[in-house]
Amino acid sequence: MSLKDQLLAKISDHNAVVAIVGLGYVGLPLAVAFAEHGFPVIGIDVDAHKVAALNHGESYVQDIPSERLAAIVAGGNPTAEGTPAAGKFRATTDYAALVHCDAAIICVPTPLNKTRDPDVRFVIAAGESVAQYVHPGMLVVLESTTYPGTTEDLLLPMLTSRATADRLHAERFEVGTDFFLAFSPERIDPGNPQYMVENTPKVVGGITPACREVAVALYGTAIEQIVPISSTQAAEMVKLLENTFRAVNIALVNEVAIMCDKLGIDVWEVIEAAATKPYGFMKFTPGPGVGGHCIPLDPFYLSWKMKTLNYNARFIQLAGEINSDMPRYWVEKAVDALNSAGKPLKNSRVLVLGVAYKKDIDDLRESPALDIIELLRAKGADVRYHDPYVPVISHNGHDLTCESTLDAALDAADCVVIVTDHSVYDWSHVYARARLVVDTRHVGVQKG
Numbered sequence: 396m397s398l399k400d401q402l403l404a405k406i407s408d409h410n411a412v413v414a415i416v417g418l419g420y421v422g423l424p425l426a427v428a429f430a431e432h433g434f435p436v437i438g439i440d441v442d443a444h445k446v447a448a449l450n451h452g453e454s455y456v457q458d459i460p461s462e463r464l465a466a467i468v469a470g471g472n473p474t475a476e477g478t479p480a481a482g483k484f485r486a487t488t489d490y491a492a493l494v495h496c497d498a499a500i501i502c503v504p505t506p507l508n509k510t511r512d513p514d515v516r517f518v519i520a521a522g523e524s525v526a527q528y529v530h531p532g533m534l535v536v537l538e539s540t541t542y543p544g545t546t547e548d549l550l551l552p553m554l555t556s557r558a559t560a561d562r563l564h565a566e567r568f569e570v571g572t573d574f575f576l577a578f579s580p581e582r583i584d585p586g587n588p589q590y591m592v593e594n595t596p597k598v599v600g601g602i603t604p605a606c607r608e609v610a611v612a613l614y615g616t617a618i619e620q621i622v623p624i625s626s627t628q629a630a631e632m633v634k635l636l637e638n639t640f641r642a643v644n645i646a647l648v649n650e651v652a653i654m655c656d657k658l659g660i661d662v663w664e665v666i667e668a669a670a671t672k673p674y675g676f677m678k679f680t681p682g683p684g685v686g687g688h689c690i691p692l693d694p695f696y697l698s699w700k701m702k703t704l705n706y707n708a709r710f711i712q713l714a715g716e717i718n719s720d721m722p723r724y725w726v727e728k729a730v731d732a733l734n735s736a737g738k739p740l741k742n743s744r745v746l747v748l749g750v751a752y753k754k755d756i757d758d759l760r761e762s763p764a765l766d767i768i769e770l771l772r773a774k775g776a777d778v779r780y781h782d783p784y785v786p787v788i789s790h791n792g793h794d795l796t797c798e799s800t801l802d803a804a805l806d807a808a809d810c811v812v813i814v815t816d817h818s819v820y821d822w823s824h825v826y827a828r829a830r831l832v833v834d835t836r837h838v839g840v841q842k843g
């Protein structure tokens with residue numbers, strides 16, 4: 396039996412041992428999905444605190460409640476014993492666990508560096524660690540968002556040369572026959588109760604057709620719809636198209652909001668009316684800017700790659716400029732609002748309401764609230780914040796603690812800047828209580 400057929404058989408029996416490398420917002424839900432489908436899952440993360448928490452059945456990812464985790468952790472929840480998923484998951488910091496794994500799925504961060512170029516050092520570190528233990532018949536998949544070519548140009552040589560150098564392996568250690576390599580972009584949408592790992596279609600591209608076949612088979616056990624695609628490069632590009640599409644359309648609607656403001660037109664009325672068109676229009680809404688680990692960053696992976704080919708990705712550049720300028724636009728609105736009430740921004744108390752990058756989640760990464768707070772502070776405002784999901788903010792050397800009582804914070808503020816439209820807020824109450832409101836989200840209530 397070929398190595399591919401052996402792996403396919405293990406996958407079909409749900410006996411394949413699956414390693415998830417990087418247990419963050421993306422990796423943890425995936426690990427839980429495979430364990431709940433009966434696969435033995437080993438989570439590998441360099442963060443010993445996360446590993447310890449997980450082995451105690453404690454989740455730090457909002458979408459995965461601790462009870463769900465405890466049900467799959469070895470010895471985690473006695474009431475779960477006897478269920479197919481009980482004891483299926485354990486976490487470790489030790490990559491040597493890969494010796495016993497049939498698949499390794501890499502979900503490590505892909506940030507930008509200070510000059511906004513791709514910072515792939517986590518992918519390189521994880522790839523090198525996986526390469527130490529890659530063995531015949533193993534499947535390796537990269538899920539981290541990255542520029543087209545990463546899987547083939549960066550990971551493949553690492554895995555091939557490392558494995559071939561290992562005396563225990565056959566001299567010829569070839570992708571597609573001896574081991575398998577694929578790319579499958581993550582599509583997790585934190586806080587989305589409708590679309591989770593299992594019911595979000597998954598795009599999969601392999602270095603060879605055999606690589607794709609085993610990766611499709613593995614994901615197909617836990618995810619309802621798999622979308623096979625011709626190559627790893629195409630799969631990498633799919634993710635970049637998805638997020639560039641969002642970045643550009645959000646920038647467009649943000650610019651339309653600025654233009655409507657100058658024209659004295661209500662942009663929200665315009666958007667709602669345009670959205671009645673049953674074809675050819677997709678509704679996007681303006682706001683304080685973009686945040687999270689994807690939309691502000693991913694398009695720059697593509698524009699960086701294009702620069703290496705002497706091509707300037709103009710839409711990406713422009714969208715980035717418009718979206719990252721939005722915090723400045725809203726701070727100017729706060730200045731104007733205070734001014735019309737006869738107050739300067741300097742020394743005024745400004746309450747930023749909601750700081751997570753989107754509603755109902757606790758993720759602060761790249762949140763436009765951070766820029767708004769910094770700009771307000773730079774202009775001398777006394778900035779406070781309230782967010783039920785974010786107890787403290789540490790950013791650029793400044794620490795802020797969430798105001799303990801919303802009503803007291805509203806009463807004390809000269810101006811309230813609504814940044815994140817968390818569902819728990821009662822907006823008519825906020826509007827009624829606040830002296831001045833700058834509403835970046837159009838929460839839909841007018842004072843009075």
Ligand SMILES: NC(=O)c1ccc[n+]([C@@H]2O[C@H](COP(=O)([O-])OP(=O)(O)OC[C@H]3O[C@@H](n4cnc5c(N)ncnc54)[C@H](O)[C@@H]3O)[C@@H](O)[C@H]2O)c1
Pocket residue numbers: 416417418419420421422439440441442445502503504505517520521538539540541581582583584585687688689
């Ligand atoms: N968060 C999202 O909403 C989202 C959505 C789609 C795609 N993505 C993409 O998925 C990837 C992962 O994002 P995330 O949000 O899960 O990041 P995260 O920071 O939440 O998690 C990454 C984890 O990887 C660990 N890690 C770092 N280096 C490691 C190494 N060498 N070995 C093992 N573990 C290591 C970190 O300790 C961390 O726990 C990124 O490329 C991101 O762009 C994220």
